[in-house]
Amino acid sequence: MNKRIAVILPACNEEVTIREVILAFHASIPEASIYVIDNNSKDRTGVLAAGALMEAGIPGRVISEPRQGKGNALRRAFQEVHADVYVLADADLTYPANRARDLMRPVLDGDADMVVGDRHSGGHYSEQNKRRLHGFGNDMVRNLINLFFKSNLRDVMSGYRVFSRTFVKNYAILVEGFQVETDMTLHALDKRFRIVEVPIEYVDRPAGSFSKLNTISDGARVLFTIAQILRYYRPFAFFGSIALIAMLLGLLAGVPVIHDWLTHRYIYHVPLAILAASLGTVSVGMLSIGLLLDGIAHQQQIRYELHLLSQTSEPGDG
Known part of the structure; x- marks a missing residue:
């Protein structure tokens, strides 16, 4: 061998x-x-x-x-x-x-x-x-x-x-x-x-x-x-999961707030409204980060594959 x-x-x-x-x-x-x-x-x-x-x-x-x-x-x-x-x-x-x-x-x-x-x-x-x-x-x-x-x-x-x-x-x-x-x-x-x-x-x-x-x-x-x-x-899966959790928690926190508005046209649960808005902002931010890093990871994958190809190419190959 x-x-x-x-x-x-x-x-x-x-x-x-x-x-x-x-x-x-x-x-x-x-x-x-x-x-x-x-x-x-x-x-x-x-x-x-x-x-x-x-x-x-x-x-x-x-x-x-x-x-x-x-x-x-x-x-x-x-x-x-x-x-x-x-x-x-x-x-x-x-x-x-x-x-x-x-x-x-x-x-x-x-x-x-x-x-x-x-x-x-x-x-x-x-x-x-x-x-x-x-x-x-x-x-x-x-x-x-x-x-x-x-x-x-x-x-x-x-x-x-x-x-x-x-x-x-x-x-x-x-x-x-x-x-x-x-x-x-x-x-x-x-x-x-x-x-x-x-x-x-x-x-x-x-x-x-x-x-x-x-x-x-x-x-x-x-x-x-x-x-x-x-x-x-897998940045999209990682940050996307965080975004999904933040969104679900934001929706949960926002239920009493939405109920206040639909029933009284006034928001009594102000802290929950702030929390729901903050969680929504976090969700959008995490999703954006995941999409950005996923694109970067894809480019790194391409460079890694090209690096491996350069190692296995024969001398004189075009």
């Missing part, structure tokens, strides 16, 4: 599992280089990872990223690692390394820009995942994304993914934490990159390995990220 393959393993305090994960991916993809992103670990994660790479003679290295957060770790990896195919996985033994080639195949065949390991279709994720509220949040986020982007994705938060070089080198990571999986999914949908989902088996963390996820705070960050993405990439 003559394809450069890079396995990216973001790791924070994963000394219990990091060595086994490295050896498992090396056994599955012996031709790949493996890069461990030591994300401010307080244990021996970096030392054990470097030792495993050296002892097994695996090409790659440990990259240190002191800024906490998976998004920061991936930003450093995508800046420093150059390959044709990128395999991303967590360093906690939850994803099967022996399925890496199945995920790589659509990218290698030119059929996908991003392949996602679908935990929901491929195994007993609901049984293995002990965080019920976390699972509920995943479902809610997935349904919101499918609604707004007219997609039919099964797993938008999987950490097991394969990317083409085109996707990686044209993806600006602007988030810092675990919401990065949602962000890259939304980016792929908005920029019309081809997404393929491959069912995989998910296994919960082994004993002694602890998750850094916080269901409430990380869930709030993911929802905030979706709101931000809608504001940037």
Whole structure:
């Protein structure tokens, strides 16, 4: 194939599992280089990872990223690692390394820009995942994304993914934490990159390995990220929704005012009249902003598509 393959393993305090994960991916993809992103670990994660790479003679290295957060770790990896195919996985033994080639195949065949390991279709994720509220949040986020982007994705938060070089080198990571999986999914949908989902088996963390996820705070960050993405990439839907809510509230506040005028030809509910007028002004303003930004977003989409075309054009093309 003559394809450069890079396995990216973001790791924070994963000394219990990091060595086994490295050896498992090396056994599955012996031709790949493996890069461990030591994300401010307080244990021996970096030392054990470097030792495993050296002892097994695996090409790659440990990259240190002191800024906490998976998004920061991936930003450093995508800046420093150059390959044709990128395999991303967590360093906690939850994803099967022996399925890496199945995920790589659509990218290698030119059929996908991003392949996602679908935990929901491929195994007993609901049984293995002990965080019920976390699972509920995943479902809610997935349904919101499918609604707004007219997609039919099964797993938008999987950490097991394969990317083409085109996707990686044209993806600006602007988030810092675990919401990065949602962000890259939304980016792929908005920029019309081809997404393929491959069912995989998910296994919960082994004993002694602890998750850094916080269901409430990380869930709030993911929802905030979706709101931000809608504001940037679907501004008409975002501001149009605010306009609709303001209009409905204005109409509700204006009912007593209209009743006063029709009955007495005089307005007794002056505060409600002011509130209704203000909400109406807000509604018109939000709708105008949404229309303006929607036009700007469309122009940005055109420039992005032309940028991608310029990267794929052959030398000498007219």
